Amino acid sequence: MISTTAKTTSALRARPFLGAASVVALFVALWMALVWSPPDAAMGNVVRILYVHVANAWLAYLAFVVVFLASVAYLWTKRLVFDAIAVASAEIGVLFTGLTLVLGSIWAEPTWGVWWSWEPRLITTAVMFAMYVGYLLVRNLSDDLERRATRAAVLGIVLVVDVPIVHLSVTWMNALHQLPSVLRPDLSPTLDPSMLASLIAMTIAFTVLYAYLMTARVDIERRRQARVLEARG
């Protein structure tokens, strides 16, 4: 067990509740997605991948925007808690971007007939994935706490440019991937109401899960930081 001098924060105290809330929310969202919502007229039951695929993509966007905000906050204040938030969010973002790509590929095979297509949304998402893997590499190859945090913060600010590019790529260069169904420029979702409700429920469930994972990972990082600072004296 990692020894620590990190204080118990309100986020840490909220973690068990967030864990329970994410389990309940995920069960409800899965029931809505798999049982309650109707199959698609054209795709049939294959459409149900949509609920997890879109929720994963949303979480990836959210995570990388949080990395950006935490990076700005770190450079502004030099407080290590923001670096802990940035690394926690980046790791979760990379995980969910990877899952978005895998789930998208699984969905693409029955609908497009291929596992992968060189079209803008897929390429920009893969590029975003590679960029944030690089971000984690920079962090892991650096030993000094403050130096690592500063470099990662600079990179975290630069890399966020790709997030709107990924989202808008289907609007700018429409190819195989469908246009946005919810976050549209005219703010009018094109989904069936029950499908939209299921998608919103899944997105909320994933967001609660993100909050839970964040509290857990930030806590680990804070303990690591405390241990390094303690060893330094």
Added chain:
Amino acid sequence: MTLQRIGLVAAREARAERGQPEGLIGAATFIAVLIFVESLTIGPIAASHPATAAALYWIALTFAAILVASRAFDRELEDDAIDAVLALPGGRDALYAGKALALTALLAIVALIGGGLVLILVPLAVTAPLALALVVTAGVVALPPIVVLTVVLALRLRARGALVPILALPMLVPHLVAATYGCAAAASGDTSGAFAWSGLLVAFALVYWVLGFTIVPAALE
């Protein structure tokens, strides 16, 4: 004052390169070998397609830029000269922008050598040479800020040689695509297409230079 310091760093870089032109010779040799091997591997017929020739050229030029930028910072690290520059007021800004400026000048030479080699090795009839020159110029100006950024971020890190291309290449994807399509358009006589891609490259250059100058000096330690 800052501009003067940037000019001093860039001039110092140029003097160092003139005295020991290892970076320039290394990059020129590297781009020549890479273009030769790439063209040989895919064959002369495939390589003569404008988009393919342009892609080979820009990939080779990007790696050459990484090589030159890494060498420029290695020279600073060898005798701890970097610490003295960073200790000066405004030294970080000057070091980043000066290095990026010097890299732009060096890359222009490497781009000319590489471009000449592509035209010799690949049977490519360029129908709009001025448009091609414009695309290459815009592309060369847009490369250094990102390449220097990644070299700075990987400075004094383990596995730096692998880390710099891992960081730089995904960030340079829009640049590489625009430069490749711009060159291909110019080579096949589509001047309006070449101008449009050049405009995009100029926009990238502006964004990259402003972003780099604003934020990268913070990472210089």
